[in-house]
Amino acid sequence: xxxxxxxxxFLLICITxxxxxxxxxxxxxxxxxxxxxxxxxxxxxxxxxxxxxxxxMDMSYFPPNYQQMRMSDTIKEGPVLRVIYSRPxxxxxxxxxxxxxxxxxxRLGANESTELDVFEPIIVQGRKLPKGRYTLYCIPKxxxxxxxxxxxxxxxxxxxxxxxxxxxxxxxxxxNNPAIEYFTIVFEKAxxxxxxLVMGWQDIIARLAFKY
Amino acid sequence: xxxxxxxxxxxxxxxxxxxxxxxxxSVPVDKSPLDVSYYPVNYPSMKLRGTKEVxxxxxxxxxxxxxxxxxxxxxxxxxxxxxRLGANEATEIDFFTDVTVNGKKIDKGRYTLYCIPQxxxxxxxxxxxxxxxxxxxxxxxxDVVRVxxxxxxxxxxxxxxxxxxxxxxxxxxxxxxxxxxxxxxxINF
Numbered sequence: 001x002x003x004x005x006x007x008x009x010f011l012l013i014c015i016t017x018x019x020x021x022x023x024x025x026x027x028x029x030x031x032x033x034x035x036x037x038x039x040x041x042x043x044x045x046x047x048x049x050x051x052x053x054x055x056x057m058d059m060s061y062f063p064p065n066y067q068q069m070r071m072s073d074t075i076k077e078g079p080v081l082r083v084i085y086s087r088p089x090x091x092x093x094x095x096x097x098x099x100x101x102x103x104x105x106x107r108l109g110a111n112e113s114t115e116l117d118v119f120e121p122i123i124v125q126g127r128k129l130p131k132g133r134y135t136l137y138c139i140p141k142x143x144x145x146x147x148x149x150x151x152x153x154x155x156x157x158x159x160x161x162x163x164x165x166x167x168x169x170x171x172x173x174x175x176n177n178p179a180i181e182y183f184t185i186v187f188e189k190a191x192x193x194x195x196x197l198v199m200g201w202q203d204i205i206a207r208l209a210f211k212y
Numbered sequence: 213x214x215x216x217x218x219x220x221x222x223x224x225x226x227x228x229x230x231x232x233x234x235x236x237x238s239v240p241v242d243k244s245p246l247d248v249s250y251y252p253v254n255y256p257s258m259k260l261r262g263t264k265e266v267x268x269x270x271x272x273x274x275x276x277x278x279x280x281x282x283x284x285x286x287x288x289x290x291x292x293x294x295x296r297l298g299a300n301e302a303t304e305i306d307f308f309t310d311v312t313v314n315g316k317k318i319d320k321g322r323y324t325l326y327c328i329p330q331x332x333x334x335x336x337x338x339x340x341x342x343x344x345x346x347x348x349x350x351x352x353x354x355d356v357v358r359v360x361x362x363x364x365x366x367x368x369x370x371x372x373x374x375x376x377x378x379x380x381x382x383x384x385x386x387x388x389x390x391x392x393x394x395x396x397x398x399i400n401f
Contacts, residue, residue: 056241056242056245056246056247057245057246057247057248058239058241058242058245058246059246059272059301060239061343066343067301067343067344067345068345070343070344070345070349071344071345071346071348071349078343079343082343084246084248084272087241089241112248112256113256154250154255154256154259154267154270155256155259155260156256156257156259156260158260159259159260182239182241184239186239
C-alpha cells in the first residue's frame with residue numbers, strides 16, 4: 001500500500017512536471033503583449049464589478065467596415081453578417097503543436113462560443129443559410145478547415161453539440177502567410193454579391209466563400 | 213535587362229501583395245475591448261453546465277479604461293450630451309423576450325443603448341437604430357423609451373466601464389458603472 005502511494009506520488013510529480021513543460025512558452029519579444037497583460041492583471045484587481053478578459057472579444061461585419069460606412073452615409077441597406085468572437089493570442093505557442101489538434105473541434109475563438117449573426121440569408125456552397133443567430137466552430141485539418149454552423153447559441157464554447165449542426169462546409173487553407181499574433185476573423189468583399197469569411201492565425205488563413 | 217525588370221516587378225508585386233494581406237490582418241486588438249454581459253448573469257457558462265433557464269437579454273459593449281483621467285463632466289464624458297455608454301461601436305442591447313422598461317413594452321429584438329449623463333442623474337435611452345458607430349448618428353425619433361435614474365457614488369473607482377445585470381423581484385436591473393459613478397434602471401419581464 002505504501003509502495004502504491006509512493007508510485008502514485010511519483011506519477012503525480014511526473015504528470016505535473018510534464019504539464020508545466022507543455023504550458024511553459026519560449027521567451028519571445030512580447031514587450032507589447034506583456035504590457036497588455038499587466039494592464040489586464042491590474043484591472044482584475046481594481047474592478048469590483050467585472051474583470052477584463054485576457055482574450056478580448058471583438059466583432060466583424062459584412063460588408064466590411066459596415067458601421068463606418070453607415071457613419072459616412074455610403075450605405076443604406078442593413079448589414080448582412082456579423083461575427084462576435086474572442087481573440088486568443090499565441091504568446092510564443094505554436095498553433096498545431098502546442099494546443100490545437102487536427103480533427104478535433106475548436107471553438108474558433110476563446111471563452112463564449114463564436115457567434116455568427118445572419119441578418120440576410122446567404123448561400124454557402126450552394127446551400128441557403130437562413131436569417132438567425134448561429135454558433136461557429138471548426139474542425140481543423142492539415143489542408144482544410146471544416147466549418148460547422150450550429151444552432152446552439154449563447155453557450156460557453158467548450159460544449160459543442162454537433163447534433164445541432166445546420167451545415168458543415170470545407171474552407172481551404174493557405175499557409176506561410178505573414179504572422180498573425182491574435183486570432184482574427186474578418187470578412188472580405190469580392191466582385192458582385194460575393195464575400196468570404198476569413199479566419200487567420202499564426203501563418204494560416206482559411207477562407208469560406210459565400211453569396212448574398 | 214528585361215529579365216531584371218520582370219524580376220523587380222515580380223518582387224514588387226509579391227511584396228505589395230503581402231503588405232495588403234498584412235494590412236488586412238493587422239486588425240489590432242482594441243484599446244477598449246468588446247465584452248458581453250448576459251442576463252441571467254454568466255448565462256453561457258450556466259448553459260454549459262446544463263441550466264434549463266433561457267437567456268432574457270444581453271449587452272454588447274466596448275470597455276474603455278479610466279486610465280487616470282477625470283471622466284464625467286469633462287470632454288471625455290460631457291454632461292447633457294448623448295454618450296454611447298462604451299467606446300467604438302454604439303452599445304447594443306438584445307432582448308430575447310419582450311420586456312417592459314419605464315411602463316413601455318419593448319418587443320424582443322436588437323436595440324442601441326445610449327445614456328445622457330448629468331451630475332446627479334443619468335438618462336438611459338433605448339433606441340431602434342442598430343449597427344452604428346458611436347453616438348454621432350443618434351436619432352431621437354427612433355427612441356423606444358427613456359428612463360432617468362439617480363447616480364450613485366461608489367468609493368472604489370471602477371477602472372473599465374462595466375455594464376452588468378442584477379436580479380430583482382420583477383425582473384432585473386441593468387447596472388452601469390465607471391470611475392466612481394454607477395446608475396441602474398429596472399427591466400421587467
